[in-house]
Amino acid sequence: MQNFELRKYKKDIVARLYRSTFFVLLMSMLATTIGNVIDGIIIGNMLGADSMAAFGFTTPLQKFTAILPNVLMLGMQILCSQKLGKGKLDEANGIFSLAVSIAVALSIFFIIIFFVVPEKIADILGATENFGIIRAETINYFQAYSLGLPAMAAVTLLTPVMQLDSDRARAVKAISILSAANVLGDLIAIFYFDGGMWEIGIATAVSYWLALSFLLLHFRKPDSTFKFSFADIKISDLRGMFLNGSPILLGRGASMLQSGLLNYVALGAGGSAGVAAVAIFNNIFSMVEAFPKAIASTNQMIAGILVGEKDKNSILRLVTVALRSSALVASTLTIILILAAPAIAGVYTGNSAEGVFDMVIEGLYFMAGSVIFITLIVLLQYFYQACGRFKLVNLIAFSNNILFIAPLALILTPYFGMTGIWITVLLNNVVMLAALIIGVWYYNKKITFKLENILLLPKDFDVEENSQFNISITEKNEVLQISRKIKTFCESHNVNKKKSLYAAICVEEMVNNIIEYGFDGKQLYSIDIRIIISGENVIVRIRDDCRTFNPKKWHEIYYSKDPAAHIGIKLVSQMATEFKYINVLKMNNLIIKI
8 A cells, every 4th residue: 555644633624523523523412411510519419319319319300301302412413414414404304303303202202201290200200108208308309300301302312413513612602501500500599599499490491491591593694504393304214323323222221220229329338328328329420431532432422433434544643632532631630539539528418317328439539440440431332333233232332331230230339338339330340341342352353352353353454555555745845746646646557647637637636626725824725635446436525624615515416507606516427427525524535435
């Protein structure tokens, strides 16, 4: 393979894209947990152990109501990316509209159920009549919290839409509004209204409605790609959304069962104080887990593009960057949890019994030991999902959330009490990672730590190395020389002179166009070019992270009937048998088949 490696890390589009995407996805992950975390801190610190126990009883319910919006979010994100890449804007809007309609409708259904049969819901959660005030507070919280479910579902769905529609900053601002409104609302509820769990739940609901209101302003933009439309909805798209989102369905469902199980064993080991401690542990963990999930989701989103192109070299580079980030983030979180455990526990237990404080500190130490294992498991799980290995992903989700943890908790807790729960959490992740490694060895039929083997990439995943040409351009004066090299490369692989010339012209024309209109002189850009010889065809892939080219605008240019408009693009399209533009995560991808 003729491969011109990048000499400077900052020229690497994949690494640069990874860094820019990570922060936004981290904010997206925090959006789904920030309200829960803020409520946990306020409740534990100001309302006491009974209220924290009530909050803990509602945890499985909160996870349950978030399952379908997250399933629809992932399925919608994948399908909409595919439709936008094909220029099918109406179909993308139909998928988006269908996902929003179903999520909001189901949220309204949950609200009705929570107000019609609250006592039965409380019984299912474990807050039975003998818990007195804790039962009442549990009902108060989940009823008030439920009033925000439509907004929570919509925020979950709109966050990735902001990224696909090139409005990342809005998602970050919406999360800031959510956080500030929730903190302020909780404080007003307690100090002004002298409120309890009902008022705390209302504050959370209001904060999500405010965040949603800000996100909806995006659709006032005249160039917005996404527009809600009942007319474009096709019920048949629901199957594709559920198929692509199925790993979340099983993972979140198993996580809900895990929360119920831990509440059950904690109740036996430490009473209501034990349930409160587990609630605080889960609350803190939801924030900690957002960082590994942001790393894994960033890797997953970019890997999805690279897997579609069967670009093994870029995939290995991407995962290497993700592993470096994982090591840094996991180490930092571990140190923070160890050093700040008493301070973190104190934030939650300021008005609770001393026993809860001690339980939480012990749990945080075990959480610190689990972080590196969790990070690696989630990274691999999300990557396998990007590769379409749904059965494996579902197996990992079920095993990690319930299969291993259930017997460990039931065996260890009777002997070690609350300490047994924390040991269970650590051992569960150790066992899961060990099972993954053993599974990788079984699949490869050998003991191996080679990255491409761990990623389970088939040997024939990419074209042979001598049938591809990879290079990166950062300056205009490089274009002509590289164009000649591409022509020579194609001819050396028995491609006829006409196709070889067409490949060179396509690259020269499109790269010059990108440099002229995409480079703004404010920062260093690079354009990655990949040439693949596939039988008698030449496939040209040009990727850059310059100015974003809106898919709607591309659609208008490509199908323009004006013969004098955009001559360069039309010349290339006439030479090509396939000419496709995809914009994902502010990265422009042009695929030309000759």
